[in-house]
Amino acid sequence: xxxxxxxxxxxxxxxxxxxxxxxxxxxxxxxxxxxxxxxxxxxxxxxxxxxxxxxxxxxxxxxxxxxxxxxxxxxxxxxxxxxxxxxxxxxxxxxxxxxxxxxxxxxxxxxxxxxxxxxxxxxxxxxxxxxxxxxxxxxxxxxxxxxxxxxxxxxxxxxxxxxxxxxxxxxxxxxxxxxxxxxxxxxxxxxxxxxxxxxxxxxxxxxxxx
Numbered sequence: 001x002x003x004x005x006x007x008x009x010x011x012x013x014x015x016x017x018x019x020x021x022x023x024x025x026x027x028x029x030x031x032x033x034x035x036x037x038x039x040x041x042x043x044x045x046x047x048x049x050x051x052x053x054x055x056x057x058x059x060x061x062x063x064x065x066x067x068x069x070x071x072x073x074x075x076x077x078x079x080x081x082x083x084x085x086x087x088x089x090x091x092x093x094x095x096x097x098x099x100x101x102x103x104x105x106x107x108x109x110x111x112x113x114x115x116x117x118x119x120x121x122x123x124x125x126x127x128x129x130x131x132x133x134x135x136x137x138x139x140x141x142x143x144x145x146x147x148x149x150x151x152x153x154x155x156x157x158x159x160x161x162x163x164x165x166x167x168x169x170x171x172x173x174x175x176x177x178x179x180x181x182x183x184x185x186x187x188x189x190x191x192x193x194x195x196x197x198x199x200x201x202x203x204x205x206x207x208x209x210x
Contacts, residue, residue, distance in 0.1 A: 002043065005101030006054040007093045008063065012036075013054075014093035016101040027094060037066055044070045053104045055079040056112060068117075077103075081110040122203060129196040136189045139182050146171075146179055 001021070007014040013036055017026045030036040043050050052067060053075040054060065067074040077100065085108070086099055103109040115123070140159070143166065147158055150169045154162045171179060204210045 001049045001051060003101060003104050004050065004052045005097045005099070005104060006052055007096035007100065008054045008057050008060050009093070010059045013063075014097045016094070016097040018101060018105070027097070029093070033062060036063070040066060040070055040072065044072065051075065051104070053077060053100050053109055055082055055100070064114075065117075075104065075109055075111050076114050078110040078112050125196065125199060125203070129193065129200060132189060132193050132196060136186065136193060139186050139189070143179070143182050143186070146175075146182075 002017060002019050005016045010032070012029055012031050014029050015027065017028070018024065028039075030039050040050070050070075051073040054063075054077065056076050056079050064074060064076075082100065082103065085103060086095075100109070144155075144158060146169075147154070147162075147166050150166075150171075152158070152162065152165055152169075158166060166179070167183070169179075
């Protein structure tokens with residue numbers, strides 16, 4: 001088996017690799033994504049059994065997909081716990097890759113649970129809707145401020161019955177442009193959020209525990 005410790009960065013990865021049959025140790029720096037992808041594909045083409053370990057990262061989705069496609073066993077480790085196992089104060093990419101490899105070989109690697117790709121994609125739906133709602137709220141707050149500055153205080157009624165009054169105020173040219181653009185953004189966000197909300201409801205029906 002080939003075991004690889006990876007110190008992962010957005011632009012590159014430093015690896016420490018050992019062949020457990022021969023004891024051969026190699027260290028390399030692979031640029032992302034092309035050089036890294038070619039390296040792992042070549043490993044698999046030699047029918048080698050490969051296990052890769054890396055710290056949890058928010059920038060490695062493409063790499064995780066590649067490992068899945070190539071059927072390479074991927075261990076994701078708790079970054080904070082790995083840091084506590086570092087003996088030297090000095091920190092380099094090579095030393096980090098060596099540490100991960102050492103922990104894997106000692107069976108001391110702090111693996112964490114990783115959700116499935118389906119679960120991750122569902123989280124993207126929830127996160128995207130959340131961000132869209134936040135954006136809409138910011139826009140609505142700005143329009144409420146426009147209404148208040150013109151003496152119109154109606155809170156939620158502004159969107160149900162008083163929007164025409166908001167649109168009818170005689171404002172200075174750039175203030176008028178701002179109101180127009182905000183209303184236009186609001187009108188574009190509402191159907192998007194409604195569509196995302198419907199998708200969330202459909203997903204919830206698949207999970208009674210939700």
